[in-house]
Amino acid sequence: MQNFLGIFSKSEVADMYEISVRTLNSWINEIPELTRTLDKYGYYKNQKIFTPKQVEIIFKFIGTPIKEENKPSKTFVEVPVRTYTKKETALLYKISRKTLTKIIENIEEISFLNNNHNKKYDFSEIETIFAYLGTPYREEK
Numbered sequence: 624m625q626n627f628l629g630i631f632s633k634s635e636v637a638d639m640y641e642i643s644v645r646t647l648n649s650w651i652n653e654i655p656e657l658t659r660t661l662d663k664y665g666y667y668k669n670q671k672i673f674t675p676k677q678v679e680i681i682f683k684f685i686g687t688p689i690k691e692e693n694k695p696s697k698t699f700v701e702v703p704v705r706t707y708t709k710k711e712t713a714l715l716y717k718i719s720r721k722t723l724t725k726i727i728e729n730i731e732e733i734s735f736l737n738n739n740h741n742k743k744y745d746f747s748e749i750e751t752i753f754a755y756l757g758t759p760y761r762e763e764k
Contacts, residue, residue: 640688641688716756
C-alpha cells in the first residue's frame with residue numbers, strides 16, 4: 624500500500640502547481656533536460672494525460688506540488704504484472720488504446736511492441752510497459 628502517484632491530466636498537474644496549462648507547457652519546454660526525459664518516456668506535444676512515470680519526472684524537475692491537504696485520502700495499490708489485452712492495458716492508465724499506442728510509438732526502446740499483432744501483451748511486455756510508463760495503481764478495496 625502507498626499513496627497514489629498516478630495518472631493525471633495536464634490540467635490536473637497545472638492545478639497542482641496553481642498555474643495554467645499554457646504555463647505548464649512553457650515550463651516543460653523551457654527545461655531542455657525535462658523535455659528530453661519526458662520524450663524518452665513517450666511524451667508527445669498534444670498529449671492530454673500524463674503517465675505515472677511522466678508525473679514522477681515532472682515532479683523531479685519542477686518539484687512536488689502536492690500539499691498535505693491535497694493528498695488523496697484513499698489508499699492505492701500497484702496493479703499486478705500479468706498478461707493484459709491491449710485494451711485492458713490502456714484502461715489501466717485511463718487512456719484510450721490509440722493514446723497508448725501513440726505513447727509507446729514515441730518510446731524508441733519499446734516501440735517494437737506496437738508491431739505485436741496479438742491481442743494480449745505477455746508478462747515480459749507488461750513489465751517493460753510498466754517500467755517505461757510507470758506502474759499503474761488501483762484503489763484498494
